[in-house]
Amino acid sequence: MSSSATRHAVTSADRAGAGDGTGSVELRSVRKSFGGVTVVQDLDLSVNPGEFLSLLGPSGCGKTTTLRMLAGFEQPDSGEVLISGAAVQHLPPHKRDVNTVFQSYALFPHMTVAANIAYGLRQRRGIDRAEIRSRVSEALDMVQMTRFADRKPNRLSGGQQQRVALARALVNRPSVLLLDEPLAALDRKLREDMQVELKLLQNRLGTTFVFVTHDQEEALSMSDRVAVMRNGRIEQIADPYTVYERPATAFVAGFIGQQNFFDGTVADGGRAIEIEGGTVLLAEPVTTPGSGAAAVRVAVRPEAVAVTEAAPTEPDGSANALPGTVAAVSLLGDVLQYVVHADAGHELLARVPRRQAGRLAEGARVRCSWAPSDVHVFPAEATPRAPIGSAK
Known part of the structure; x- marks a missing residue:
């Protein structure tokens, strides 16, 4: 082609x-x-x-x-x-x-x-x-x-x-x-x-x-x-x-491909978003009207999420990272897809090239992380959430 x-x-x-x-x-x-x-x-x-x-x-x-x-x-x-x-x-x-x-x-x-x-x-x-x-x-x-x-x-x-x-x-x-x-x-x-x-x-x-x-x-x-x-x-x-x-x-963002969405509020002068169970750092500050903590929705694509093994009881207070448990593993050709239930209640989707993926099984304790440059921020009022695995 x-x-x-x-x-x-x-x-x-x-x-x-x-x-x-x-x-x-x-x-x-x-x-x-x-x-x-x-x-x-x-x-x-x-x-x-x-x-x-x-x-x-x-x-x-x-x-x-x-x-x-x-x-x-x-x-x-x-x-x-x-x-x-x-x-x-x-x-x-x-x-x-x-x-x-x-x-x-x-x-x-x-x-x-x-x-x-x-x-x-x-x-x-x-x-x-x-x-x-x-x-x-x-x-x-x-x-x-x-x-x-x-x-x-x-x-x-x-x-x-x-x-x-x-x-x-x-x-x-x-x-x-x-x-x-x-x-x-x-x-x-x-x-x-x-x-x-x-x-x-x-x-x-x-x-x-x-x-x-x-x-x-x-x-x-x-x-x-x-x-x-x-x-x-x-x-x-x-x-x-x-x-x-x-x-x-x-x-x-939600219709084209799939996304992990997190609801949160703007913090640190627009340089971070506070979500349930963690903090999302941004590559560039966001501006919000008025003062105070504006409500937003954060989007991170599954292919931007890295999945690594974590100790069973390892706490993780890192920014742009959530600990959780692998709930499902699927082979999608040359990509492995993980569904991870984060401890904070989020359900994350991660897609990793098969040759780069570790041998993680259902029930494994993992850490999901992503780079600030892979984060998109949108106003909270116009952001319908699409369930993980739904048809697009």
């Missing part, structure tokens, strides 16, 4: 239409309600030509409604939708230079793969048969399905059907491709393979991709930028590294 740096070096000079704005997407103060419930709230979003942007968030956050407004299947109550610089919010789907790939492949069962791909072209005027054959052949080659051209969909695997759905959308050469959780129905291994293929395909084509998913790993692995949505708004939009390493809100 290409590195991110190589990928941008290849595509930055080759984005189709980047100079004239072809393939750009913009939402301006877009709002949408259903039955008096607002699901998209004054949303502003810009997507660059040739960019792979993912809309990520839990069910009900407004990501699919946003995509449907781009596609033309829903009209905004207010605001503007622009594709390639032109306002399209009042245009039907077939008059927008976009195509949509859905979770359900919606292939015609009585048609061959080639006929499914050609269907949209045959509905358009001005495209002769030779041009249709050429473009279908190109699309089949693009998704590596040439040898299946004469098969019917019921003789294809799920991944192959998804490739056909992609080819059917791409054969029209849209400036923007919209993808609504297209990999959700695939098994894990096939889904991971298709993630790589999608990323490489988009890299080669230079087409703008707007991808909707609730799967954080999917979004992080493929996207140039990720827009994390909550309650119809964008909580943070940035490149995957920034979203993961520097979450803007506690919601983003």
